[in-house]
Amino acid sequence: MALAGVGVDIVEIARMERILERTPRFARRVFTDEERAYCESTARPAAHYACRFAAREATLKALGCGFAPGVRFDDVSVSTDASGRPRVELRGRVAQVAREKGVLSVAVSLSFTREMAVANAVATTAETAPRIAEQRDPRRELAESFREARSVIDELERVTDGK
Structure with a gap:
């Protein structure tokens, strides 16, 4: 590089x-x-x-x-x-x-x-040139949001099941 x-x-x-x-x-x-x-x-x-x-x-x-x-x-x-x-x-x-x-x-x-x-x-x-920010992809952002929400729900379930 x-x-x-x-x-x-x-x-x-x-x-x-x-x-x-x-x-x-x-x-x-x-x-x-x-x-x-x-x-x-x-x-x-x-x-x-x-x-x-x-x-x-x-x-x-x-x-x-x-x-x-x-x-x-x-x-x-x-x-x-x-x-x-x-x-x-x-x-x-x-x-x-x-x-x-x-x-x-x-x-x-x-x-x-x-x-x-x-x-x-x-x-x-080319390796050190600033990169142009990626275009926003609403579908990818929505999928990421669902993954994060699912992770929070899984953590809550784990905590409440442990009681």
Whole structure:
């Protein structure tokens, strides 16, 4: 049975800020056009870059592969869905690893404070995916109710016969 993988990573925002200042190519090498556009549109770009970098690391940890040979920085990226929630996108070698491990999806959560950015990732497989509740079956519920009632009656009879 495949288990869900969990990963977490934390990045110092000041360190990301220094890297971005000293090595302008870093953002182009590591982040997608969409990620750069998003981060640069915010009041604290370094915090958002740090979150996205942490998300890459957390995702790779959840998948159990890390930055192994063949894994590129852009094999994992973070976009946002229509409601603004972060969403991990897998490509290349990382997408292949996920398929091989039976991973259906990777959920990610991002957060930051003044100093730190953190990301949590959970890789879900068919065995660990939440199940949709079964449809109600009134006949089955009625049969269960009768079984319970019969059990209570049997217990009452046992108690009263023992007097």
